[in-house]
Amino acid sequence: MLKSxxxxxxxxxxxxxxxxxxxxxxxxxxxxxxxPMITGAIMWFVIGAGLQRGLxxxxxxxxxxxxxxxxxxxxxxMGQTGxxxxxxxxxxxxxxxxxxxxxxxxxxxxxxxx
Numbered sequence: 886m887l888k889s890x891x892x893x894x895x896x897x898x899x900x901x902x903x904x905x906x907x908x909x910x911x912x913x914x915x916x917x918x919x920x921p922m923i924t925g926a927i928m929w930f931v932i933g934a935g936l937q938r939g940l941x942x943x944x945x946x947x948x949x950x951x952x953x954x955x956x957x958x959x960x961x962x963m964g965q966t967g968x969x970x971x972x973x974x975x976x977x978x979x980x981x982x983x984x985x986x987x988x989x990x991x992x993x994x995x996x997x998x999x
Contacts, residue, residue: 892990893944897936899983900947903954904929906976913968918961925954925976941991948987955980 891897907926910918932950935943955977962973 891937891939893936893939893941893987896944896947896951896983896986896990897933899979899986900929900933900936900951903976903979903983904933906972906979910969910972910976913972914965917969944987944991948984948991951980951984951987955984 904926907922907929911922928950932943932947936947958973958977958980962970962977965973
């Protein structure tokens with residue numbers, strides 16, 4: 886099992902990989918998905934940084950967005966070909982991996998109130 890100071894660190898790394906893949910999609914598609922990919926990249930960089938700090942409330946939001954983002958990337962990737970499709974499927978995999986890691990971290994046991 887992977888141990889770290891923040892229970893969300895692995896999910897944060899997956900979201901940062903997703904953010905980088907958003908930039909890759911812009912490059913390999915020739916700027917075809919500029920606005921949604923720039924928005925997604927900025928969002929995942931900010932959320933990834935917040936999760937590395939251990940913000941639990943942000944993890945709940947990121948869990949929902951990661952599931953939705955994975956579905957959106959899959960749906961968009963089905964209509965593409967070549968490297969664009971591979972990059973979108975990479976985003977899908979990174980988002981869903983992050984959602985699974987966030988689910989495990991958020992609901993593994995009750996958190997005592999401080």
